[in-house]
Amino acid sequence: MEKLLNFINGEYSEPQSGQYLDNFDPSTGGVYSKVADSDSLDMILAIQSANKAFEKWKSTPVEKRAEILYKIADLIDANADALAFAESQDQGKPVALAKKVDIPRAALNFRFFAGAILHHTEMATDKDGKLLNYTLRQPLGVAGLISPWNLPLYLLTWKIAPALACGNTAVCKPSEFTSKTASLLGAIFNEAGLPPGVCNIVLGRGETVGQTLVSHPGVPLISFTGGTATGEKILKSTASHFKKVSLELGGKNATIVLKDADLKKTIPGVIQASFMNQGEVCLCGEKILVQEEIYDEFLEKFVAATKELQVGDPQDPKTFMGPLVSEPHYLKVKSLIDLARKDKGKIIYGGDRPEGLPEKLKNGYFLNPTIITDISNCSELHQTEVFGPVVTVAPFKYNHDAAKWANNSPYGLSASIWTENLSKAHKLAAGLDVGTVWINTWLNRDLRVPFGGFKASGQGREGGSHSIDFYTELKTVSIAL
Numbered sequence: 001m002e003k004l005l006n007f008i009n010g011e012y013s014e015p016q017s018g019q020y021l022d023n024f025d026p027s028t029g030g031v032y033s034k035v036a037d038s039d040s041l042d043m044i045l046a047i048q049s050a051n052k053a054f055e056k057w058k059s060t061p062v063e064k065r066a067e068i069l070y071k072i073a074d075l076i077d078a079n080a081d082a083l084a085f086a087e088s089q090d091q092g093k094p095v096a097l098a099k100k101v102d103i104p105r106a107a108l109n110f111r112f113f114a115g116a117i118l119h120h121t122e123m124a125t126d127k128d129g130k131l132l133n134y135t136l137r138q139p140l141g142v143a144g145l146i147s148p149w150n151l152p153l154y155l156l157t158w159k160i161a162p163a164l165a166c167g168n169t170a171v172c173k174p175s176e177f178t179s180k181t182a183s184l185l186g187a188i189f190n191e192a193g194l195p196p197g198v199c200n201i202v203l204g205r206g207e208t209v210g211q212t213l214v215s216h217p218g219v220p221l222i223s224f225t226g227g228t229a230t231g232e233k234i235l236k237s238t239a240s241h242f243k244k245v246s247l248e249l250g251g252k253n254a255t256i257v258l259k260d261a262d263l264k265k266t267i268p269g270v271i272q273a274s275f276m277n278q279g280e281v282c283l284c285g286e287k288i289l290v291q292e293e294i295y296d297e298f299l300e301k302f303v304a305a306t307k308e309l310q311v312g313d314p315q316d317p318k319t320f321m322g323p324l325v326s327e328p329h330y331l332k333v334k335s336l337i338d339l340a341r342k343d344k345g346k347i348i349y350g351g352d353r354p355e356g357l358p359e360k361l362k363n364g365y366f367l368n369p370t371i372i373t374d375i376s377n378c379s380e381l382h383q384t385e386v387f388g389p390v391v392t393v394a395p396f397k398y399n400h401d402a403a404k405w406a407n408n409s410p411y412g413l414s415a416s417i418w419t420e421n422l423s424k425a426h427k428l429a430a431g432l433d434v435g436t437v438w439i440n441t442w443l444n445r446d447l448r449v450p451f452g453g454f455k456a457s458g459q460g461r462e463g464g465s466h467s468i469d470f471y472t473e474l475k476t477v478s479i480a481l
């Protein structure tokens, strides 16, 4: 059976312990490969290798660094079909989605930050002809990059590309549930001419190798995307070393449909925001709030559109939703649907497994898209992130009620507003306690804009110049003239 290995100092290597984890294909529930179950020793070797490579990489001319990053992007494009297949098999996402979104975005991450670093400039000020000040941005050293399982290559490369562009070296820890495409990156790095040790990938469990990475004194910067509880642990583990930390965490995002929304445009948008990638996107709108005048019409059309979604084999190009990523996650999502039932919610669509799946998929972690109404105001489901294909729909009267409901959560990642009245949307957007508001669109990303969350959804911003800020230290030099 295939073994997914660590990539340390430019070479694939077995974990020192010789131990492996089972890696499941979520569409069949069967083990299809083994993942290195690395321990602290592997992680320390990777940190040492990144540390050794740092001096040379940081003084590599920026044009050369950018050239290598552009080559990595080209190689991701050249291997797009194989990467999309691997991502789909490993994560359960439809192969069509991986081809359209995940893999092109991974290539774009490298291309974008290669360009960004070539064009980056710093400021200088002159004080009365007597003092010249300028700023220098300098890489920090070894960056610890930790990513979750929902958008494996997309989110890992969102960290690797700016870290390397700025002259840092890196040690990556992808999720143990989705290590496949990260493991394929090593060969791409070598083919692109990335020097050994500049980017290392250590596979294994978060509480072991992830924890070693975040608490190691030789890693001054941590970029983490994942759950809020893990983010809190990481903050505590890094505090005594005063590490630079960026946290992109969970969300409980609202989709707000105003009475003057154009439902022809709105329904397809809300379908994507609700169920794309099986609802396993931190930005999915799990809480749909609809102005009461159009509530019935919206619900009827939304349910009709949901019924059309094809759930099944992620390798079928027509599939819209594949299986959930793992059995524990499937059971967690099901338990939240049970909670909705207990809280007197009406499951008006879904809540169960799709019927008629082929024999080979009968043990896969499939769930129908699920729509819940009439849930009690105090239900825990209004606060808890489901991270699956489950939405609640509720009416509201005034826009300020919608803002109040949207903000009624410990999280503050994103929201979307659907309306033809942009001045109302503008006012409503200002009142939402979230890092990103989309109006008449969703997950429409421009890599130049800041991305991050309010409250329990995170700390710091990445994207465009904010990423360059994060992956460098800023120094001021003042010269008396």
Ligand code: NDP
Residues within 6 Å of the ligand: 146, 147, 148, 149, 150, 151, 173, 174, 175, 176, 177, 204, 205, 206, 207, 209, 210, 211, 214, 225, 226, 227, 228, 230, 231, 233, 234, 248, 249, 250, 251, 281, 282, 385, 387, 413, 453, 457, 458
């Ligand atoms: P987790 O927090 O469980 O894991 C994220 C990563 O952290 C994994 O690689 C995990 O390893 C690792 N990890 C776990 N424990 C530690 C530790 N003590 N020290 C260091 N690393 C550790 O999140 P999930 O993978 O379950 O991802 C889902 C969550 O991610 C959701 O809450 C979602 O909202 C959030 N997310 C946020 C995004 C954003 O941009 N704000 C984007 C995408 C997802 P292992 O898998 O081996 O446990």
